Amino acid sequence: MSHPAHYREAHPLIFVFTHWINLIAIVALAFSGFYIHYPFFGGFMGVARGMHFFFMYVLLINLAVRIVATFFVKSATRLGTREVDTDIKNWLPQKLNRHQFIPWLKYYLFLKKDHPIGAKYGVLQKISYLFTIPLTLAAAYTGFSIYAPFMDASFFAAGTDWVGGPMNMRIIHYYIMWAFILFTAIHAYLANVEGIAPSRLIFAWKEEEGVQFDAEGKIVGGAGHY
Amino acid sequence: MAHEDHDVIYDLLAARGVSRRDFLKYCGSIAALLGLSESFVPQIAAAVAAGAKLKPAVWLNGGACTGCTESIAQVDSPDVATIVLDLLSLDYIETLSMAQGEDALAAAEAVFEEPGYILIYEGSVMQGFDGNTLRIGGSTGIEELEHAAQNAAAIVAVGSCAVDGGFVRANPNPADATGVKPYLEKVGITTPVVNLPTCPVNPEWVVAIVVDVLLLGSLESGAILDKLDDWGRPKFIFGQTIHDNCPRRGHFENGHFVNEFGTEEEALGYCLYKVGCKGPQTYTNCPIVRWNRRASWCVESGAPCIGCGSLNWVDVGAPFLNRHRDLPLPSVGNTQPGVVAGVVAGATALGLGLHALGMKASGRMDGGAPYEDMKNYDRKRMKKGGGN
Numbered sequence: 001m002s003h004p005a006h007y008r009e010a011h012p013l014i015f016v017f018t019h020w021i022n023l024i025a026i027v028a029l030a031f032s033g034f035y036i037h038y039p040f041f042g043g044f045m046g047v048a049r050g051m052h053f054f055f056m057y058v059l060l061i062n063l064a065v066r067i068v069a070t071f072f073v074k075s076a077t078r079l080g081t082r083e084v085d086t087d088i089k090n091w092l093p094q095k096l097n098r099h100q101f102i103p104w105l106k107y108y109l110f111l112k113k114d115h116p117i118g119a120k121y122g123v124l125q126k127i128s129y130l131f132t133i134p135l136t137l138a139a140a141y142t143g144f145s146i147y148a149p150f151m152d153a154s155f156f157a158a159g160t161d162w163v164g165g166p167m168n169m170r171i172i173h174y175y176i177m178w179a180f181i182l183f184t185a186i187h188a189y190l191a192n193v194e195g196i197a198p199s200r201l202i203f204a205w206k207e208e209e210g211v212q213f214d215a216e217g218k219i220v221g222g223a224g225h226y
Numbered sequence: 227m228a229h230e231d232h233d234v235i236y237d238l239l240a241a242r243g244v245s246r247r248d249f250l251k252y253c254g255s256i257a258a259l260l261g262l263s264e265s266f267v268p269q270i271a272a273a274v275a276a277g278a279k280l281k282p283a284v285w286l287n288g289g290a291c292t293g294c295t296e297s298i299a300q301v302d303s304p305d306v307a308t309i310v311l312d313l314l315s316l317d318y319i320e321t322l323s324m325a326q327g328e329d330a331l332a333a334a335e336a337v338f339e340e341p342g343y344i345l346i347y348e349g350s351v352m353q354g355f356d357g358n359t360l361r362i363g364g365s366t367g368i369e370e371l372e373h374a375a376q377n378a379a380a381i382v383a384v385g386s387c388a389v390d391g392g393f394v395r396a397n398p399n400p401a402d403a404t405g406v407k408p409y410l411e412k413v414g415i416t417t418p419v420v421n422l423p424t425c426p427v428n429p430e431w432v433v434a435i436v437v438d439v440l441l442l443g444s445l446e447s448g449a450i451l452d453k454l455d456d457w458g459r460p461k462f463i464f465g466q467t468i469h470d471n472c473p474r475r476g477h478f479e480n481g482h483f484v485n486e487f488g489t490e491e492e493a494l495g496y497c498l499y500k501v502g503c504k505g506p507q508t509y510t511n512c513p514i515v516r517w518n519r520r521a522s523w524c525v526e527s528g529a530p531c532i533g534c535g536s537l538n539w540v541d542v543g544a545p546f547l548n549r550h551r552d553l554p555l556p557s558v559g560n561t562q563p564g565v566v567a568g569v570v571a572g573a574t575a576l577g578l579g580l581h582a583l584g585m586k587a588s589g590r591m592d593g594g595a596p597y598e599d600m601k602n603y604d605r606k607r608m609k610k611g612g613g614n
Contacts, residue, residue, distance in 0.1 A: 003593035038549055039500060045481040099603035107595070110584050114598040146507070148470060161456070166507035167533075167542040167551050171563045174550070178567045182574050189578050193585050194594035211597065219597060 003194065004080035005210035005222050006201045010120075012073050012087075016205050018066045025059040026180055028052075033177050056143060063136050078119050080212040080222060090120035091130070096217050097123050117217035125190075128183065135179055142173035235275040259434040259515065261462050270437055282337050283344040283436070285319035286374055288367055289360050289394050289403055290349030294385040295321045297426035317343075320362070331363045334374075341377040344439065345417075346432070350387040350394040350403035359401040368409070375410055380445050381419045382435055383407065384427040386539055389457075392425055396540035397554060407458050418451060421458040423510075425534035430515050431463050457537065463515075468505035468531050471513040474498065498525060502547035504533030 011019070028051055034040070035048040070091060074084040078096060096119035104122045106112035116122065121129065145156040146169050160169050191198045197208040212222040239249050253270040257263065262270075287295070299322060318334035325333060337343050352359040352367055360367030375381060383406040386392035391403035407419040420439065422431050444450040453460050469475065477483070477497040484491045484498050497503070508531055516523040524531055533543035542551050552560035585591050 039481060039483055041481075042483065043481040046479040048481075049479075099601055103598075103602050108581075110588060113595060115595045116598060117601055148467070152465075157456075165537055165542050167504070167536070170507065171550055171553075174563060175567065178571065182571065185574060185578065189582070193582060194590060195592065210593075217601070218599070 003197060003208075003210040005212050006197045006208045007076060007080075007082050008201070008205060008207055009074075009076040009082045009084050010079070011202050011205070012075055013205060014069055014073055015066070015075070015087075016202060018062055018069070019202050021058060021062045025055040025062065026184065028055040029059065030177055030181060033174075037174060053147070056140065059136060060140055063133065067133075076120065077215070078213055078217070080210060081214075083215075091126065093123075093126070094119035097126065117213075119217075128187070132180075132183060135176060135183070139173065139176045139180070142169055142176060145169045146173060255430070255520070256434050256437050259430060259462065260438050274437060282317045282340075283346060284334055284337050284374060284378075285316055285321075285346040285348065286370065287320045288347060288349030288371065288388060288406075289352040289401060290385065290387040290392065292321055292348070293426040294348045294388075295319075298384075298429040298432060316346075327363075338374055338377055342379045343377070344436070345374050345378040345381045346384055346436075347371065347374075347381055347388045347406050348384050348427075350391045350401070351406060351409040352394065352401040352403045353409070354400060354402035371406065371409065372413060372415065375406075375415050375417050378417050380439055380450070381406055381410075381417055382432065382439070383419055383421045383458075384432055386423040386425045386534055389421040389423040389459075390537050392423075393540045395538070396544075418445070419458050420450065420454065420460065423459065423464070423535045423537070423539075424512075425539070428512070428515060428517060430520075431460075434463075435460065459509075463511050464509045464535065466509065466511065468508045468510060468512055468525070468535075471511065472505055472525060473513060474525060492528065495528075498528075498530040500549070501530050502532075502545070502549060503530035504536070504543050504546075505531040508533040508535050510535035 032048040032051040032055070035044060036052060039045055039048070070087040073087050075087040075090055077083050077085045077090055077094070096117055100116050100118065101123040103112055103116040104118070104124050107114075107116050108124070118125075120126075141156070141159065144150040145160050146166055150156055151160065151166070160166055163169050163172060197210070200206040200208060210222050212220050214220045236246050236249070239246070250267060250271055253267045253274065254264060256270055257266045260266075285295075317337045318330060320330075323330050323333075351371060357366030357368035362370050365373075383389050387394050387403070388406050390405040390408065391399070392405075394401060395403040405421070407421060410417065410419065420435055422428075422435065438453075439445045439450055444453070453462060455461050455464065469478075472478070474495065474497045477495070478499055482491070482494070482496040483500045484496045485500055486492075487501065499506075503525065505525065512523045512531075512535070513525070516526070530547065532546040533539050536542055545552060548562065550563045553563055553566065555561050555566070582591075588595070
């Protein structure tokens with residue numbers, strides 16, 4: 001057992017909120033989106049569309065807040081430390097991330113026995129988290145392109161023409177929802193498969209002691225000095 | 227205009243059982259369609275009455291089913307639209323022409339020599355086999371189109387086939403069918419094209435465009451081009467979705483749907499969204515203008531819209547009773563997008579399940595494996611003597 005310590009500095013309170021809002025908005029959007037795609041029970045279309053149009057703005061505003069906050073809020077520089085730096089620096093590739101892409105991949109595929117050193121996040125983790133930003137924007141673009149009040153604007157209509165019409169745009173939007181669902185499933189799995197401390201921290205802001213690391217990724221303390 | 231012209235047209239209309247009142251009402255509906263006020267009705271009536279003398283028109287048939295001709299001609303019950311089109315000096319129309327063979331071709335040739343006529347083109351442009359998929363009077367369909375398009379003042383492409391190939395160009399498109407506008411752009415002919423998709427075309431739109439282009443002078447003034455969208459479709463006809471003007475829209479918002487045909491929901495006139503209605507992505511004013519002399523239209527008569535006014539409408543609309551189109555997957559065949567998503571999601575779930583078993587077996591579930599004390603990369607470098 002070598003679980004790193006989970007301190008509040010890893011997820012400052014504002015990010016606990018933005019994460020909650022993301023979760024609620026994505027669940028609401030996926031549910032109402034599925035309903036709009038195929039109304040599997042009666043009497044809900046008006047509400048489903050209202051939900052969809054409300055939460056799409058919630059998700060976009062939340063994304064904007066999250067991006068702005070990353071330049072102003074300080075968060076922990078790596079796992080198992082209370083040392084902080086501006087959040088954006090922990091997002092972009094850090095020194096501890098260098099040369100670690102293949103080891104992480106090998107670890108996930110059981111080709112490497114010991115746990116690779118990671119920075120704030122592992123390489124794959126950073127890539128997939130950052131990928132949610134263009135994914136959200138793509139969902140917004142394809143969604144607005146099939147949303148009556150906006151679809152005739154040339155910015156959206158040009159894209160619709162380019163993909164071959166509104167039906168194709170609808171299907172792309174539908175697949176982006178699936179991409180979110182798959183991302184969420186894999187994310188929830190990987191975050192919790194070695195223990196639920198990450199969930200306790202991000203949802204309830206509860207800390208858990210564990211292994212502590214120094215700036216070089218060396219273990220310097222914590223549970224049993226592993 | 228001379229008073230006698232009025233008498234001629236009203237005599238003609240009376241002979242076909244159409245009263246003067248019917249005729250003026252019809253001109254009123256054209257005015258409404260063109261976005262003009264009621265005060266334009268006398269002008270339209272006068273223009274129509276004098277129409278025959280203004281510009282000759284030629285109607286060519288490309289690769290299609292002739293349904294658009296049927297839609298307009300409605301031979302068993304001529305209506306005002308038919309008569310108005312009769313008046314438009316249709317000097318040559320392959321399907322309905324009395325003349326045959328050399329005589330008919332000579333009539334067309336006579337028109338083509340004088341620039342300034344209107345060309346109404348029905349059907350797809352079939353380019354396959356060097357154009358030999360369609361031959362008329364000894365030449366290929368594409369030669370005939372190029373010849374006719376050169377001197378035309380404007381081309382009205384009626385029906386989806388003429389717009390972009392329509393159902394003829396649906397996969398696998400062996401005739402290499404395309405529309406008039408894309409074909410002419412390819413061969414460098416710049417005659418303006420007004421596109422009127424749907425399968426078949428609605429006669430009201432043809433009359434509206436002919437009145438606008440031919441009689442109200444919007445071609446000379448250039449105003450017609452301002453009324454077209456990027457695909458050459460008049461915005462006042464193809465500017466809004468069927469869904470937004472649908473009489474069943476209330477049922478859609480209420481969540482009242484027809485789940486299958488032959489049910490009580492269908493009898494109640496509920497929304498046809500779940501049985502594949504393509505109204506939400508089809509831009510035509512069918513719910514407003516309607517069909518068959520404004521008697522009814524597809525959704526009103528109980529059938530989901532199949533999206534025949536969309537570009538490439540068969541490929542993006544089929545299967546017509548499904549919410550989504552099929553995806554033509556290589557070596558799998560036509561597949562619904564939901565099936566693809568389900569397979570990918572199932573594979574992901576299976577993958578995560580197997581991975582979880584692996585995590586369990588390797589004892590990583592309780593905190594993961596022990597951490598490496600340095601990166602593999604650094605260890606290798608140290609072995610090479612590089613130091614850290």
